Amino acid sequence: MRTHTFIVNGERVHVKIEADVRLLWVLRDVLGINGPKYGCGINVCKACTSHINGKAFNPCSVRVGDIKGGDEITTIEGLPDTVGEDLHPMQKAWLERDVAQCGYCQPGQIMAAVAKVRQARDEGHEISDADIDEIRNICRCGTYARIREAIKDGAEKM
């Protein structure tokens, strides 16, 4: 068992645990960071969506041993700090559209939305319905209509 070290939401952490434990459980069960949610454990529901070095990924499907010392993990808790505000523009858009119902999927939805907007821009266009169709995050409460609107609003402020 070795000690793994990396950065979570701007802070360096040290975790002594078996290398094959998936990062989601290190975040939730060991570090007590509860924003990333469990919904499947096999990279299909996307409730655990967080960022690694600014890109969306699913920590339920990554071994902690595969995270490198310089890697920066951002969960929903750390998203506002990435823009130096109380809330990220995407979170503000979520509030304005009153997107959440039970809220369980929403940290993942927001993290996915932010990355999707950036990805579209890297490809040289603004986020479109076709891009939103590619987002795989499930919402069992069915908030998709408001998510679609909020992503477009949030993108304008990003």
Added chain:
Amino acid sequence: MEHRGSSEEPSSENAPQEPARNVGRRRFLGYLVAAPTLAVAAHLGQSTTAPRAADAVIPSPPEQSEIYDLNDLLTLAARPTSNLIAVVINSDGTASFDMPRAESGQGITTMAAMLIAEELELPLDKINVTLADARPELLFNQFTAASNTAISMYEPIRTAAAIARERLLGAAAVQLGVTVDRLTVRAGVVYAPDGRAVAYGELTARAASQRTTEVEATLKDPSEFTVIGTPRNRIDALAAITGRKTFAMDRAVPDALPTMICRPPTIKGTPRSVANADQVRQMPGVTHVVQIATGIAVRAKTFGQCIDAVNALDVTWNPGTVDSESDDTVLATLREAEADFSLLHTGEVVEGDFVFHFRNNAALEPNTAVTDVRADRAEIWAPLQAPILCQEQVAEQLGLPLDAVTVHVEQAGGAFGRRMFNDVVLEATEASRKMGQPVKLMWHRTDECRQGRMHPMCTSRVRASVSGGNVLTFEQLHTSVATDYTQGFGEIISAKVGTVPSMGMANEEGYAKPVFNATVNVPYHFGSVSHGLEEIYTYDTFPTGSVRNLVNPDVRTAQELIVDQIADKMGKDPYEFRREFVDDDRVRAVLDKAAQEGEWGRDMAPGTAQAITVHKEYKGATACLVEIDCRDETVNRDVRNAVTGPRVTKVVMAVDAGLAINPRGLQAQMQGGIMDGIAQALTSSLHLRDGVLLEGSWDDYFYTRHWNAPFETRVIVMPPTTGEPGGAGELGVPSAMAAVACAYARATGTVPTSFPINHDTLSFTPKPTVPPLPPSPTNGLKFAY
């Protein structure tokens, strides 16, 4: 939707004057409770009001639900046991309300805060609504189901808040030396005419009562409402979008380590023996391995280590309850049980025969319970729709007195009927007792799919007869796998009526048939109308329950498909036909609204179509206009590892909930209902093969995803009609599902007879059943974007 102004800043001119509030109004009864700060209570469950028409004798079927719906049954069940809820004014100027209901996303905490804000004239952000622990003295009054919350809370909460306001004004009058009628209130501060002010927080001790006494209050007239009926954001929205909203699995109870269960390969199998428990106990992180009634429980440092340990167990299993059953055997049994049509169908006959497959009712947050069982007491944290029943069941299981069991109700990450059942708590209780340690037990997603609860498979047959311009008869015969109603009305005595064998088919006769008759109706003037239910198996053969509504999504879909065919036979436009035959003005009004806002009848390309349907239930009405695209290029569009199929491109729904306390929350509920309707019509079902449900996660159980969601979804909230709030949680599903089915039929020219329409093609490779859980992948970084 009109925004009628904000409660935060009512001008003093508009502030209602005290004497005016008391003239000619109904008086409502509440209690001042002896406490150091002001605490006001009111009876829960509409017992504060004068008797309503619902007290009349129950009319006979067939159209019982029109006069006497499920909510009347629940409300009456509540009456003889009516108990108290309380609003407390704190010295920091905030108000607190501990709500005996489950919040699972439907927005009832926000609604409760709005009711308090309205009568108390306190801003929403100064009102804290928490979820009450199980309170057995409330009996039927702590059961969250049948979209009953708004209906039963509307007057009691306002009564308590109104009494609190009057009492605070009385205290302010003394303190400011001004008579009450010259005071005004703004945002929790009382003002004298000369501008001197005193806040609620400073008044609450003076306003508190030394003894508990009965008092009367008048409530605001709806014309004075500044909060109720205006769109408000959820009070927990900020917590939800920052990750701070806490669910049961986020609850940090000391030593409550992650726990999971190794489950049998077939539905309701049981463990016989474990060959390698000691070896598994040596695995990294694992602390305990014990056998419980439903499987082998494993406790470890992380859930990931639980998953690995569960999959490493070598267990011998006893068979389950339905090992020889598959979709086709269940269907054959349903067919045998189908009743014969009994009406005389003269004239031209229009008929249809529809099959609705099993559907999973899991929310996104899996079943989770934290339990700490000690020798003489137990403490539970879980999202529960029926917490009193849970407390009673745990007490019975442990042989403890009721008051030795504390049940904390957590916010639920969705419920949809699933959290009426307390199975996860009973498992966690057994595991905690046998391990001698607190546990945080969570179901794996695959457990939810394969051993979870499902909406029962059923058939619905409709026969109608038509002559000239009239429908003479309309008969519907519904035949279903038994639905488990043993959660009863949330309390153990009524729950047992569902199981006592000496009562024979108690579940079917005692609950299933009354619920069917209390919820099903045909909302059209169709001459002689009849409907009936037959059930097969017993309540516990399959693990069943409701899925965001009981029978109506299926029942109404079958009806509306036939309605379109009748209209066609008469050569009438589907909307015009419904307009002419609909039996209720409120339904006609939502129908007109949806048709108008949705541009009914606009030109649609070949392979695409519109459809429009209606539904009435829960003292409300909806109409839903759907546009669907069934062209090949859409149906076959490619999304990695996904089911695509027909795309619902646009939905316009009009809803009349009587009085929408929070129109924005109502819109959200309807939007959710629309997504369920799309799923149930097009993509979402379980396949049963030899006692195994083939679906194992969200990649093969196809609930609506972003790529299935409409590009445009509009919900129009009608202005108040009845002035009384109706239910919302389940109201949106039936018309949405029916409209999607009808639109599909119109776009393709083929009336679908089996739902969801993709059920007959299995589009995935089923995950293995042994080991029971799919291992977590390790290649997640490959998909980073």
